[in-house]
Amino acid sequence: KQEVTQIPAALSVPEGENLVLNCSFTDSAIYNLQWFRQDPGKGLTSLLLIQSSQREQTSGRLNASLDKSSGRSTLYIAASQPGDSATYLCAVEYSGGGADGLTFGKGTHLIIQP
Amino acid sequence: GAGVSQSPRYKVAKRGQDVALRCDPISGHVSLFWYQQALGQGPEFLTYFQNEAQLDKSGLPSDRFFAERPEGSVSTLKIQRTQQEDSAVYLCASSSRNRGNEKLFFGSGTQLSVL
Numbered sequence: 001k002q003e004v005t006q007i008p009a010a011l012s013v014p015e016g017e018n019l020v021l022n023c024s025f026t027d028s029a030i031y032n033l034q035w036f037r038q039d040p041g042k043g044l045t046s047l048l049l050i051q052s053s054q055r056e057q058t059s060g061r062l063n064a065s066l067d068k069s070s071g072r073s074t075l076y077i078a079a080s081q082p083g084d085s086a087t088y089l090c091a092v093e094y095s096g097g098g099a100d101g102l103t104f105g106k107g108t109h110l111i112i113q114p
Numbered sequence: 115g116a117g118v119s120q121s122p123r124y125k126v127a128k129r130g131q132d133v134a135l136r137c138d139p140i141s142g143h144v145s146l147f148w149y150q151q152a153l154g155q156g157p158e159f160l161t162y163f164q165n166e167a168q169l170d171k172s173g174l175p176s177d178r179f180f181a182e183r184p185e186g187s188v189s190t191l192k193i194q195r196t197q198q199e200d201s202a203v204y205l206c207a208s209s210s211r212n213r214g215n216e217k218l219f220f221g222s223g224t225q226l227s228v229l
Contacts, residue, residue: 004156034217043118043205043220044157089156100170101147102218104156 002027002094006105014113015082021075021108023090028068031093034102035064035075038087047088048075052095080112116140118221120206126227127196135191135224139208147218148181148191149205157205163189196228 003026013019023033032051036044048057048064050073056065063076077084087109091102119138127133139146145164149157150173159173165186174181178196183189193200203223209216 036220041222041225043120043222044207044218046217046219049217091156100162101149101159101173102157104158106154106156 002030002092002096002103004090004092004103004105006088006090006108008108009106010109010111012111012113013080015080017080018076018078019080019110021077021088021090021110023073023075023105025071025073025092025103027094027096028071029094029096030068031095033064033066033073033090033092035062035073036089036091038089038107044089082112082114085110085112118206118208118219120204120221120224122224123222124225124227126229129197129228130195131228132192132194133196133226135193135204135226137189137191137206137208137221139187139189139206140210140219141187143208143210143219144186145209145211145216146183146189147207148189149207150175151203151205151223153202160191160204193226196226198228201226201228 005024007022034049035047038044050057050066061078066073087107089107091104121136148160151157161181162170163183178194180192203225205223207218207220
């Protein structure tokens, strides 16, 4: 069974810092990995999707990397801003059979202090 | 519409009551998913539709949970005889491709509280 772990569970940093969120998964048989953002009381917004054949994706101040063989991904946020405060969720789409849909981690709760 | 719409936004039910949660996906999206998110946890997969066909319902926690998408657009998740452990946010998501490799678009969810 695919399991996804995110570290740290919570993070609080001053505005302007660069930061890294970590995600690991137990089975490398994946179609893709996605990073989502969830604001309180809201649904999820897809930030970046990395196909299994890709190594990284970038969007603005966000950069996500994927090392499928080691089962790891990182989300790098440059020059953090208070508006980046949210919960960040990592999810993989498993290609090894079984249930459809994504397997999510529990998320990293990020607070950017003004 | 512009995004995935879910209703109601909040639902309070007495234990044993039946509830129905609605999802309007983005127009033309083939794939539709339901997820359950408990407090402090990541979403967990419940069921998946491709058009009107329910291709995977392996995540439904019990036979009290039932989902349908009769015309391949709007979907309803029904929970019969609700229990306190059913309290969670129920999220609906849609995408334009048959399977995977495509960003999912999520609704804001229905927060269900069973008393």
